[in-house]
Amino acid sequence: MSDLNGKKVAIIATDFFEEAELVKPRDALRAAGAEVKVYSTGTDPIQAVEGDTTPTQKVDVDGTLDELDVGSVDAVVVPGGTINADHIRVEERAQDIVRQAMADELPLAVICHGPWLLVSAGLVQGRRLTSYPSLADDVRNAGGTWVDEEVVVDGNLITSRNPDDLPAFIQAIEDALS
DSSP: OOOOTTOEEEEEOOTTEEHHHHHHHHHHHHHTTOEEEEEESSSSOEEEEETTTEEEEEEOOSEEGGGOOGGGOSEEEEOOOHHHHHHHTTOHHHHHHHHHHHHTTOOEEEETTTHHHHHHTTOOTTOEEOOOGGGHHHHHHTTOEEOOOSEEEETTEEEESSGGGHHHHHHHHHHHHO
16 A cells, blocks of 8 residues: 555545546545545435446535545546546536646546546547447547556556446556655
C-alpha cells in the first residue's frame, strides 16, 4: 500500500453510479492516507447501483461540482455506471473539471462508462485508453485509440474497463499519486 498522506482526491459522480467503481477506490485511497471527497450536481446523497440496475446504498456527497476547486486536488476519479456516465457527460461543469485536470496534468482516473465524459469534453483525440467495450466506437469516433486491457495509463490519464479491473485501476491511481 502506498503512503498517500497529504494527497487530495476528488471523485465526481451523479445518481446511479456503479457502486464498486466509486466505493472501492474511495476506501482504498483513504486507507492509504489520502483525503477523498465526493462531488456531485447537488448536495443530497447519491444512489449507487450494482450492474446498472440494482439500487444499493446511497453515498454522501462532500460538495457540488461547482464547489470543486480542481487546483486544490491531486487527482480526479470518475466512476462508471451507464446512467451516471450518461448524465455527467452533459454537465458542463463536469466537462470543465476533467479538462482542467488534463491541462494541469493531474492523474485523471476514469472507469467503465466514465470515458463518455472524456468524449463529450473533447479529451480523447490522440489518446490511448480503455472503457467498457460498448464505448469502443465512441472512443474511436472521437479520435482515440481504444484497447482491451485491464488498465491503460497514457500520460496522466488512467482508464479501466469494469469492476473486475478495480485492483489494477486502484494500483495505477496510487502509483500516479506516489
